[in-house]
Amino acid sequence: MSEIKPVSISYLDFKAGKDFTEDVSAAFGANGLGLIVIRDLPDFQKERIAALRTIRKFANLSEEIKDKYTHSESNYSFGWSHGKEKMRNGVPDTAKGSYYANTLGDTTTDDQYLKDTFPEMYSDNVWPSEDLPELEPAFKNMSHIQVGVGYMICELFDKYLRGLTNGLHSAGHFLDMLKKGTACKGRLLHYFPAPPAANKSEDGLCGWHLDHGGITILTCPLYLDLEGNEIPAPSDCGLHIKHPSDGSIVKVTIPADCLVVQLGESFQYLSGGHLRATAHCVKSSKTPDITRETLACFMDWLPEETMKLPEYTRPYAEVVHTPFLPEGVPDLEGRMKGVKHYRDFYSNTFKAYHSEN
Ligand SMILES: [Fe+2]
Numbered sequence: 001m002s003e004i005k006p007v008s009i010s011y012l013d014f015k016a017g018k019d020f021t022e023d024v025s026a027a028f029g030a031n032g033l034g035l036i037v038i039r040d041l042p043d044f045q046k047e048r049i050a051a052l053r054t055i056r057k058f059a060n061l062s063e064e065i066k067d068k069y070t071h072s073e074s075n076y077s078f079g080w081s082h083g084k085e086k087m088r089n090g091v092p093d094t095a096k097g098s099y100y101a102n103t104l105g106d107t108t109t110d111d112q113y114l115k116d117t118f119p120e121m122y123s124d125n126v127w128p129s130e131d132l133p134e135l136e137p138a139f140k141n142m143s144h145i146q147v148g149v150g151y152m153i154c155e156l157f158d159k160y161l162r163g164l165t166n167g168l169h170s171a172g173h174f175l176d177m178l179k180k181g182t183a184c185k186g187r188l189l190h191y192f193p194a195p196p197a198a199n200k201s202e203d204g205l206c207g208w209h210l211d212h213g214g215i216t217i218l219t220c221p222l223y224l225d226l227e228g229n230e231i232p233a234p235s236d237c238g239l240h241i242k243h244p245s246d247g248s249i250v251k252v253t254i255p256a257d258c259l260v261v262q263l264g265e266s267f268q269y270l271s272g273g274h275l276r277a278t279a280h281c282v283k284s285s286k287t288p289d290i291t292r293e294t295l296a297c298f299m300d301w302l303p304e305e306t307m308k309l310p311e312y313t314r315p316y317a318e319v320v321h322t323p324f325l326p327e328g329v330p331d332l333e334g335r336m337k338g339v340k341h342y343r344d345f346y347s348n349t350f351k352a353y354h355s356e357n
Contacts, residue, residue: 004251008038008039011040020160021163024157029274029275033241033243033250034263035260037258037260051188054138055188055189056190059192067080074123078100096190100185103185108122121183121185122183142295147184147297149259150299153215154174161173161275174271177305181302184299186296186298189296209281210277214299215263216263217262219259220254220294221293223292236283238283239252240252242279244323263276264277264300265332270309272319277322279326301342320336
């Protein structure tokens with residue numbers, strides 16, 4: 001297994017209006033890793049550390065207190081969630097706990113139909129105001145930076161596709177679509193210290209999958225010992241990608257002061273296969289007595305968005321094909337069957353991952 005340096009771009013260069021055509025092509029084209037690193041982010045480290053330390057504090061509260069902030073109505077997709085999600089063998093995943101919230105606002109819609117039909121996406125935020133009031137501002141401050149980076153990357157995608165298609169791609173198309181989405185979810189994650197036996201599988205923390213939505217923005221994880229002291233990232237763990245050009249597994253290291261943006265399959269489809277998502281997993285460390293903290297932000301489309309290929313699409317077979325798809329991961333072509341709207345794709349994906357894995 002090799003370690004690879006991903007394509008990296010500067011936030012300051014973006015602000016200065018630099019052209020990133022080659023970077024987008026290298027990162028998200030047919031042979032790209034499906035991700036890009038963003039560096040030079042103002043105020044980043046302070047907010048990152050604050051958010052990641054707060055989730056550890058929350059996870060260390062008593063079960064009774066944590067239970068006050070669970071939200072069964074949304075299938076634990078808001079507030080605290082621990083042991084509610086299942087792993088591929090059907091066993092509840094107790095290795096990690098998550099705190100979920102919409103990053104765009106505490107209430108993103110008054111539409112009761114949307115709230116009732118898609119509680120996982122449209123419920124109101126739940127905050128531990130009584131027991132850990134600092135979690136809310138820490139979460140919001142860090143996610144705010146992530147959302148800004150998400151919009152920035154979307155702007156780059158629009159420019160890239162417009163250039164690539166000689167103007168067939170409408171200016172600002174995906175940025176507008178993503179801004180309409182409002183289902184933008186932040187997931188603050190705490191990986192509990194794992195017993196050594198739990199760390200045997202290749203993808204011990206988060207199994208092989210492709211992100212299915214729009215874009216995902218990830219912080220570099222913070223590793224802590226049991227006293228809460230920061231320790232260097234163990235060398236045997238982290239984000240691993242199936243390289244689309246030869247199927248090799250490569251490790252991607254995210255520098256501590258950077259964010260990484262990954263593409264989801266629905267974005268691949270809507271871009272007519274010009275932008276590509278890749279299969280990835282998070283490998284666990286064999287080092288005992290450490291915790292891992294991270295914050296992922298998932299930016300998604302509206303459920304009623306139409307899943308239609310653009311006129312400049314690549315051939316269909318190519319659009320829905322993922323080279324070297326890891327065993328057990330449901331293919332995109334199968335989940336696109338009968339899909340008209342994004343909500344159909346979301347639902348097919350949910351079912352596929354929960355039945356096949
Ligand atoms: Fe992922």
